[in-house]
Amino acid sequence: MxxxxxxxxxxxxxxxxxxxxxxxxxxxxxxxxxxxxxxxxxxxxxxxxxxxxxxxxxxxxxxxxxxxxxxxxxxxxxxxxxxxxxxxxxxxxxxxxxxxxxxxxxxxxxxxxxxxxxxxxxxxxxxxxxxxxxxxxxxxxxxxxxxxxxxxxxxxxxxxxxxxxxxxxxxxxxxxxxxxxxxxxxxxxxxxxxxxxxxxxxxxxxxxxxxxxxxxxxxxxxxxxxxxxxxxxxxxxxxxxxxxxxxxxxxxxxxxxxGGVARLEQWNREKGELLYGALDKHAGFYHAPVERESRSYMNVVFKLPTPELDDTFVAEAKKAGMVGLKGYRTMGGIRASIYNAVTVDNVRTLVSFMEEFVRKNG
CATH class of the missing domain: 3.40.640.10 (Type I PLP-dependent aspartate aminotransferase-like (Major domain))
Structure with missing residues (x-):
């Protein structure tokens, strides 16, 4: 799988x-x-x-x-x-x-x-x-x-x-x-x-x-x-x-x-809106440091309240079939790279996981 x-x-x-x-x-x-x-x-x-x-x-x-x-x-x-x-x-x-x-x-x-x-x-x-x-x-x-x-x-x-x-x-x-x-x-x-x-x-x-x-x-x-x-x-x-x-x-x-690059943009913007929407909805739990007008549609970075929760998030996401979410080694936190090959449904799955993680740990 x-x-x-x-x-x-x-x-x-x-x-x-x-x-x-x-x-x-x-x-x-x-x-x-x-x-x-x-x-x-x-x-x-x-x-x-x-x-x-x-x-x-x-x-x-x-x-x-x-x-x-x-x-x-x-x-x-x-x-x-x-x-x-x-x-x-x-x-x-x-x-x-x-x-x-x-x-x-x-x-x-x-x-x-x-x-x-x-x-x-x-x-x-x-x-x-x-x-x-x-x-x-x-x-x-x-x-x-x-x-x-x-x-x-x-x-x-x-x-x-x-x-x-x-x-x-x-x-x-x-x-x-x-x-x-x-x-x-x-x-x-x-x-x-x-x-x-x-x-x-x-x-x-x-x-x-x-x-x-x-x-x-x-x-x-x-x-x-x-x-x-x-x-x-x-x-x-x-x-x-x-x-x-x-x-x-x-x-x-x-x-x-x-459908070409126009269709890729449509999907990429939808993915970004889904993921940043979840971060903004739970801004007290997920901290997204980038100013809104500079937010990337390719690499979404955020942190949880503690480094321990960051680690738990990554580990539980892996058990749920999602990999590659650990932040850059000098930055820590979480990084979701949502390039062209990542589907809208993939991001919906991540957002659902984030909602459940807040419910359990928020």
């Missing part, structure tokens, strides 16, 4: 995408071998690769000005690779600080060149409970780029209005909320997202990059680290993580089949 998976990542995948992989695992399209055994240069795998790109382009309405890339190294590698490509000597990049991952991206950029904090909402105890307002941004109009982390898995905050950065290229780490709703891709010069939240398994990172922005990338770094190298070779410069991309294809095909 499958459990309800609220893990923050690697996260759950839609069951139809997994079932398709199961059915094709040993014999892919009558080829007599698994997709993971095929050459990345062969027509069988190439069809999967190009279909994944085509599906993502269709689902997000990616314009001709942009290109989809499949990369490795996760978001953590992009923290360094972005400034390696786009932060030339003598220039500076602006970073908007909203949590642990934006901090890590900033620290990597400082090793490559000049980086500055253009906004931060960190509290004295080092927590973040909201994203910056537009009037709090102190942007450099001559910056090489502005970097933003769209959703914060640890603190449970999310940008619901993109910052206005003028004519400066906007770079976004969307690892934990990419494709949660429709978006205007043209607003961004470079988007990167680890697949293991909303798009597929760990091992592959998806980027959507403006072609002219890639072209201006530095040429004095090793070829393997140049985004232009991967763009010129359709993400096939070296052997890509073929099985992970295959599974992304399956997830994207599922997303199209259920």
């Amino acid at each position: 499958r459990v309800i998976n609220f893990n923050a990542g690697p996260a759950g995948l839609p069951l139809p995408a997994l079932e398709r992989a199961r059915d094709e695992l040993l014999d892919f399209q009558g080829s007599g071998m698994s997709v993971m055994e095929h050459s990345h240069r062969g027509k069988e795998y190439e069809s999967v690769h190009n279909e994944a790109i085509s599906l993502l382009t269709e689902l997000l309405g990616i314009p001709d000005t942009h290109q989809v890339l499949f990369l490795t190294g996760g978001a953590s590698q992009q923290f360094a690779q972005v400034p390696m490509n786009f932060l030339p000597p003598g220039a500076s990049a602006d970073y908007l600080m909203t949590g642990v991952w934006s901090e890590k991206a900033y620290e990597e950029a400082k090793l490559v060149g000049q980086a500055r904090i253009a906004a931060t909402t960190v509290l004295p105890d080092k927590r973040y409970v909201r994203v910056p307002r537009q009037d709090e941004l102190q942007l450099d109009p001559k910056a090489a780029y502005v970097h933003v982390t769209s959703n914060n898995t640890i603190y449970g905050t999310q940008w619901h209005r993109w910052p206005d950065v003028g004519n400066v290229p906007l770079v976004a780490d969307m690892s934990s909320d990419f494709m949660w709703k429709p978006m205007d891709v043209s607003r961004f010069a470079f988007i990167y997202a680890g697949a293991q939240k909303n798009l597929g398994p760990s091992g592959v990172l998806i980027a959507v990059a403006r072609k002219d922005f890639i072209a201006r990338g530095r040429k004095d770094i090793p070829k393997i680290f140049r985004y232009s190298t991967h763009a010129e070779n359709n993400s096939l410069y070296n052997t890509p993580p073929t099985l992970a991309i295959y599974l992304c294809r399956n997830v994207l095909a599922w997303a199209k089949q259920v």
Whole structure:
């Protein structure tokens, strides 16, 4: 029996995408071998690769000005690779600080060149409970780029209005909320997202990059680290993580089949309203620290009256078939990650459990 998976990542995948992989695992399209055994240069795998790109382009309405890339190294590698490509000597990049991952991206950029904090909402105890307002941004109009982390898995905050950065290229780490709703891709010069939240398994990172922005990338770094190298070779410069991309294809095909990204947004908002509704209803028992206008629809964080009750909640939820609810190791409390593959009924089950837990322990 499958459990309800609220893990923050690697996260759950839609069951139809997994079932398709199961059915094709040993014999892919009558080829007599698994997709993971095929050459990345062969027509069988190439069809999967190009279909994944085509599906993502269709689902997000990616314009001709942009290109989809499949990369490795996760978001953590992009923290360094972005400034390696786009932060030339003598220039500076602006970073908007909203949590642990934006901090890590900033620290990597400082090793490559000049980086500055253009906004931060960190509290004295080092927590973040909201994203910056537009009037709090102190942007450099001559910056090489502005970097933003769209959703914060640890603190449970999310940008619901993109910052206005003028004519400066906007770079976004969307690892934990990419494709949660429709978006205007043209607003961004470079988007990167680890697949293991909303798009597929760990091992592959998806980027959507403006072609002219890639072209201006530095040429004095090793070829393997140049985004232009991967763009010129359709993400096939070296052997890509073929099985992970295959599974992304399956997830994207599922997303199209259920009604596209607009339908995913409808479900995600319904899930968020259900869960935050339960937290607000029992605000004396469940403490949700994030300010309302910054609440994440992907990672919902809260605490119970005592750490002991937190532990009891997690343990009893596991007995009830729900896993992955323990908060981040430095934060404690509870974290429910309700990515695209988590269903509305899954969240209803969690809310019912929360109601019963309050009745017994409140």
